[in-house]
Amino acid sequence: MDSTHEMDLAGETPVALRAPSVSPASGPGPVPDPEVDAHPKRRRFTREYKLRILREADRCRQPGEIGALLRREGLYSSVLTGWRAARERGELGGKGAPSRGRPADPDRALKARNEELERENQRLRTKLEQAEAIIEVQKKLSTLLGLK
Numbered sequence: 001m002d003s004t005h006e007m008d009l010a011g012e013t014p015v016a017l018r019a020p021s022v023s024p025a026s027g028p029g030p031v032p033d034p035e036v037d038a039h040p041k042r043r044r045f046t047r048e049y050k051l052r053i054l055r056e057a058d059r060c061r062q063p064g065e066i067g068a069l070l071r072r073e074g075l076y077s078s079v080l081t082g083w084r085a086a087r088e089r090g091e092l093g094g095k096g097a098p099s100r101g102r103p104a105d106p107d108r109a110l111k112a113r114n115e116e117l118e119r120e121n122q123r124l125r126t127k128l129e130q131a132e133a134i135i136e137v138q139k140k141l142s143t144l145l146g147l148k
Contacts, residue, residue, distance in 0.1 A: 047092055050083045054092075 053073060057080060060066045070077060086092050105111070 050092055051087075053080070054083055054087060 053069070053075070056069055057066055060069060066077075066080075070080065083092070
């Protein structure tokens, strides 16, 4: 057998066709691509863009058309699935982005007023207890002094 057609030990790849191995001492290493950002930024898509892509995807009827659309736009199918779900929930139809965080409590003002009244009630109960204690002391003092 010729050395250019020698098979490796597994018998799969001819030795002549394999990439030459590079030892770490042979060079400084690969040069980074200057066009690639060291810290990539997360892409943000506008509501209009999402709706446009969804409309285009809805018009795709032939096999492979959606894949071609996703490749052209640089999107994953999971992104398209998420946008479809958001559209079904009505999050893409309204003005602006949906509010984030915990939903507003409609009874918030009532709860705040209730807490305020409970604090005032407790303060007045304490004041009443003090007034009753003072009246008891006055009764005992008047009994001791024989004013009654």
